[in-house]
Amino acid sequence: MNADVLARLKDAAGPKGFSVDPAEIAPHLEEWRGTWHGHTPLLLKPATTADVSRILSICNETATPIVPQGGNTGLVGGQIPLGGEILLSLARMSRVRRVDKAGANMIVEAGVTLAGAQVAASDAEMYFPLSIASEGSATIGGNLSTNAGGVHVLRYGMARDLVLGLEVVLADGRVLDMLRTLRKDNTGYDLKNLFIGAEGTLGIITAAALKLFPQPAEYATALVAVPDPRAAVDLLAQLQSATGGLLSAYELIARSGLELVLAHIPGAGDPLQAPSPWYVLAEAGGAARFALRQVLEDALAAAMEAGLASDAVVASSEAQRASLWRLRENLSEAQKKEGASLKHDIAVPVAAIPDFVARAIPAVLTAVPGARPVPFGHLGDGNLHFNFSLPKGGDGDAFLAKRAEVARVVHDVVHDFQGSMSAEHGIGVMKRDELLRYKSAAEIGVMRALKRLLDPNDILNPGKVLT
Amino acid sequence: MNADVLARLKDAAGPKGFSVDPAEIAPHLEEWRGTWHGHTPLLLKPATTADVSRILSICNETATPIVPQGGNTGLVGGQIPLGGEILLSLARMSRVRRVDKAGANMIVEAGVTLAGAQVAASDAEMYFPLSIASEGSATIGGNLSTNAGGVHVLRYGMARDLVLGLEVVLADGRVLDMLRTLRKDNTGYDLKNLFIGAEGTLGIITAAALKLFPQPAEYATALVAVPDPRAAVDLLAQLQSATGGLLSAYELIARSGLELVLAHIPGAGDPLQAPSPWYVLAEAGGAARFALRQVLEDALAAAMEAGLASDAVVASSEAQRASLWRLRENLSEAQKKEGASLKHDIAVPVAAIPDFVARAIPAVLTAVPGARPVPFGHLGDGNLHFNFSLPKGGDGDAFLAKRAEVARVVHDVVHDFQGSMSAEHGIGVMKRDELLRYKSAAEIGVMRALKRLLDPNDILNPGKVLT
Numbered sequence: 036m037n038a039d040v041l042a043r044l045k046d047a048a049g050p051k052g053f054s055v056d057p058a059e060i061a062p063h064l065e066e067w068r069g070t071w072h073g074h075t076p077l078l079l080k081p082a083t084t085a086d087v088s089r090i091l092s093i094c095n096e097t098a099t100p101i102v103p104q105g106g107n108t109g110l111v112g113g114q115i116p117l118g119g120e121i122l123l124s125l126a127r128m129s130r131v132r133r134v135d136k137a138g139a140n141m142i143v144e145a146g147v148t149l150a151g152a153q154v155a156a157s158d159a160e161m162y163f164p165l166s167i168a169s170e171g172s173a174t175i176g177g178n179l180s181t182n183a184g185g186v187h188v189l190r191y192g193m194a195r196d197l198v199l200g201l202e203v204v205l206a207d208g209r210v211l212d213m214l215r216t217l218r219k220d221n222t223g224y225d226l227k228n229l230f231i232g233a234e235g236t237l238g239i240i241t242a243a244a245l246k247l248f249p250q251p252a253e254y255a256t257a258l259v260a261v262p263d264p265r266a267a268v269d270l271l272a273q274l275q276s277a278t279g280g281l282l283s284a285y286e287l288i289a290r291s292g293l294e295l296v297l298a299h300i301p302g303a304g305d306p307l308q309a310p311s312p313w314y315v316l317a318e319a320g321g322a323a324r325f326a327l328r329q330v331l332e333d334a335l336a337a338a339m340e341a342g343l344a345s346d347a348v349v350a351s352s353e354a355q356r357a358s359l360w361r362l363r364e365n366l367s368e369a370q371k372k373e374g375a376s377l378k379h380d381i382a383v384p385v386a387a388i389p390d391f392v393a394r395a396i397p398a399v400l401t402a403v404p405g406a407r408p409v410p411f412g413h414l415g416d417g418n419l420h421f422n423f424s425l426p427k428g429g430d431g432d433a434f435l436a437k438r439a440e441v442a443r444v445v446h447d448v449v450h451d452f453q454g455s456m457s458a459e460h461g462i463g464v465m466k467r468d469e470l471l472r473y474k475s476a477a478e479i480g481v482m483r484a485l486k487r488l489l490d491p492n493d494i495l496n497p498g499k500v501l502t
Numbered sequence: 503m504n505a506d507v508l509a510r511l512k513d514a515a516g517p518k519g520f521s522v523d524p525a526e527i528a529p530h531l532e533e534w535r536g537t538w539h540g541h542t543p544l545l546l547k548p549a550t551t552a553d554v555s556r557i558l559s560i561c562n563e564t565a566t567p568i569v570p571q572g573g574n575t576g577l578v579g580g581q582i583p584l585g586g587e588i589l590l591s592l593a594r595m596s597r598v599r600r601v602d603k604a605g606a607n608m609i610v611e612a613g614v615t616l617a618g619a620q621v622a623a624s625d626a627e628m629y630f631p632l633s634i635a636s637e638g639s640a641t642i643g644g645n646l647s648t649n650a651g652g653v654h655v656l657r658y659g660m661a662r663d664l665v666l667g668l669e670v671v672l673a674d675g676r677v678l679d680m681l682r683t684l685r686k687d688n689t690g691y692d693l694k695n696l697f698i699g700a701e702g703t704l705g706i707i708t709a710a711a712l713k714l715f716p717q718p719a720e721y722a723t724a725l726v727a728v729p730d731p732r733a734a735v736d737l738l739a740q741l742q743s744a745t746g747g748l749l750s751a752y753e754l755i756a757r758s759g760l761e762l763v764l765a766h767i768p769g770a771g772d773p774l775q776a777p778s779p780w781y782v783l784a785e786a787g788g789a790a791r792f793a794l795r796q797v798l799e800d801a802l803a804a805a806m807e808a809g810l811a812s813d814a815v816v817a818s819s820e821a822q823r824a825s826l827w828r829l830r831e832n833l834s835e836a837q838k839k840e841g842a843s844l845k846h847d848i849a850v851p852v853a854a855i856p857d858f859v860a861r862a863i864p865a866v867l868t869a870v871p872g873a874r875p876v877p878f879g880h881l882g883d884g885n886l887h888f889n890f891s892l893p894k895g896g897d898g899d900a901f902l903a904k905r906a907e908v909a910r911v912v913h914d915v916v917h918d919f920q921g922s923m924s925a926e927h928g929i930g931v932m933k934r935d936e937l938l939r940y941k942s943a944a945e946i947g948v949m950r951a952l953k954r955l956l957d958p959n960d961i962l963n964p965g966k967v968l969t
Binding site (some may be wrong): 132 | 529542602603604605606607648649651655656659662663671672676677679680683684685686687688689690691692693696697699700704715716718721735738742743744745746747748776787788789791792793795796806840849850851852853854880882883884886907920921922924926927928929933937940941942944945946947948949951952955956967968969
């Protein structure tokens with residue numbers, strides 16, 4: 036890369052705003068599962084929106100490619116400078132600019148971690164509901180650029196749904212100041228949603244105005260044994276009706292996954308007496324006066340009478356609630372300890388989950404006899420982590436060599452159900468080719484046209500999402 | 503307009519798909535308040551998405567401008583063929599394609615009325631929360647093209663927030679089939695939000711997948727006397743906290759408005775004993791088990807002790823609830839009967855409402871001494887109908903002649919509070935110039951670029967939103 040350009044970029048970022056120290060840069064170059072590795076001549080660490088604007092102006096003028104990065108927790112390679120691009124870390128833009136309790140919103144910069152944003156909200160006795168496993172490191176900028184999902188989408192929506200306003204720097208350095216906190220504003224085209232979920236390829240998100248909610252005063256949490264996914268779907272409708280739509284989580288767990296947790300996670304125990312082929316972890320939250328625990332218990336009793344559930348435990352304390360959640364949260368870790376696994380981040384319409392599972396599991400077993408299905412995830416959103424562990428006693432590398440073949444099998448079934456082969460994690464580089472396979476030509480055409488329009492010199496995270 | 507093009511368009515729409523009958527066309531040419539009048543050589547009435555595709559192909563190829571229209575209830579002229587364009591009514595595309603109770607969604611065509619969509623939902627014992635005064639005539643296509651708001655935005659969001667998927671015909675006739683019902687789908691750029699709220703200038707919405715919710719089993723509704731808008735804002739936070747965020751409406755009413763209703767609407771009565779300068783109409787909905795009425799009564803008792811309210815009535819029956827709502831719903835009608843009025847559809851951050859009212863009313867009274875402020879509206883969203891009636895005994899025409907001057911005064915104050923001069927109604931032709939005044943050059947620049955990209959021949963609702 037041109038030394039003059041590098042010097043100009045360092046100058047634009049200021050003395051504390053860059054690094055060429057390999058030790059400092061190294062952690063930014065590797066994706067945490069180790070799948071993607073990058074390299075860069077320069078790490079930029081701007082502290083202000085004006086810094087980002089100057090940096091992008093130079094990149095655009097000199098056709099210098101640049102990769103934005105938040106907490107480096109993405110799973111599809113979107114945040115890694117695979118082609119030796121300039122690396123732009125937003126980590127120093129970490130101010131909570133304002134928390135407005137009366138207006139139920141806050142303005143935070145891109146580098147604020149998700150956990151930090153949650154704390155800023157709770158410090159004001161409000162609630163920011165976005166919650167994902169990596170929230171300690173993941174940043175708001177990355178969450179919005181990838182339209183993060185997580186366990187509370189059922190009630191509060193995706194990251195996209197939590198945004199009131201956005202500050203974006205365009206490829207040419209122009210700043211789109213759309214940091215409005217309005218609930219209603221019909222003055223022209225909706226520009227902010229172009230940048231949310233675009234993985235840094237259309238502009239750089241530098242700050243956001245986010246919605247806040249009242250803190251749930253009380254939770255009701257249950258682990259429910261259900262005979263099959265169909266019963267789980269029917270139970271969802273019944274619990275939503277009973278709680279007036281206050282379910283904030285509705286997670287499906289196969290017995291195979293629970294057994295991995297019981298085998299590999301110290302202290303984990305089966306809270307129910309008899310094994311069940313499937314489970315649901317359901318949680319509702321609301322005002323203390325609503326006695327949600329009793330509402331949930333009564334609804335579950337009715338569900339058992341109707342044959343939708345065989346057993347259930349409703350948490351009677353915060354400690355018991357936490358232990359139920361640990362079963363769910365340790366599924367990934369337990370599967371990792373079991374050995375090699377093939378994972379798929381898919382969504383289909385909620386009502387199609389039973390048919391999808393019934394078709395996709397045999398299809399995978401035909402491709403890889405003996406593979407062990409460990410499906411779990413956000414049933415309330417139609418989103419499953421449709422995972423498989425290697426055959427008992429099988430060879431891990433041989434199993435992993437089937438990755439592309441199995442993904443094709445799974446995603447073809449997903450496509451038949453008008454589903455998504457990337458429900459939460461995005462496209463990055465990992466799913467670029469599949470995007471072309473499953474997306475209509477018309478949609479791809481408009482996407483490409485938008486990319487050319489907003490980044491004509493192809494400097495913003497080039498090669499990600501679209502080739 | 504070229505006779506050959508007209509013939510081709512008629513042919514594309516089919517024998518039942520067009521009209522040149524002045525009597526049939528006339529109601530489509532006038533906006534219902536009588537402000538905007540149009541003319542057209544041809545009314546097209548396609549029945550299918552394929553019809554719309556063929557029609558737009560011809561328009562694009564021949565650079566023939568076309569104006570889409572739903573229920574013709576818009577207030578800013580967006581749906582009127584002011585330049586003699588072809589008129590495209592989506593009214594015949596009125597099928598409810600599918601209601602999916604388990605997945606909590608439905609797919610409806612653009613010509614389904616909002617009331618029809620509400621009924622389709624309730625027939626499945628589900629709830630579609632969008633609600634506006636014109637819902638009997640307004641259509642889903644128009645609701646989405648204008649990103650309709652209404653009284654339930656506080657809890658359920660704008661029309662935009664209720665959309666899972668969209669079917670759109672592009673200017674060149676290509677069909678974007680994005681009718682997915684997924685809650686999570688991170689496969690590429692979000693295209694649907696480009697067309698929602700674009701007032702038919704970027705593409706024609708032909709169908710939508712909409713979110714459904716559990717039906718609230720019980721409502722708690724109160725009319726509360728509050729001393730001032732500041733108390734109303736503080737009370738909002740307290741009621742949201744008490745109900746765990748279940749408020750679905752929170753409307754501010756000035757005494758001046760209530761008095762117009764009492765004077766002009768037969769059967770209307772003041773439900774409270776002593777007059778109050780301001781009122782709030784608050785409503786929460788949820789499961790019957792939550793005893794929301796008692797929750798609301800207790801929260802209001804606490805608010806009265808704290809001086810946030812001086813009196814309140816909580817509806818004890820559905821009839822009483824309806825009579826409280828009639829006071830709110832008749833405000834526009836009562837103001838119409840009082841004579842000429844100047845109206846402003848504005849939003850500011852919720853917490854800024856008191857300061858906005860305190861500054862904007864004197865500013866208007868300086869411009870028009872004696873004008874009578876009648877502010878009311880969706881305080882929970884920071885959205886006021888910031889209206890003024892003519893001075894007592896004043897001349898209506900002289901008052902209306904001040905329209906532009908007063909709008910400038912109001913909107914300048916709105917702008918100072920980082921608000922919106924079109925919270926709900928959009929831009930159309932009415933606010934095109936103001937859009938240029940208040941929107942940043944960067945935003946206008948991106949909007950213009952998007953228009954050129956998606957409609958290079960400027961055939962889609964030309965001259966609306968942008969000039």
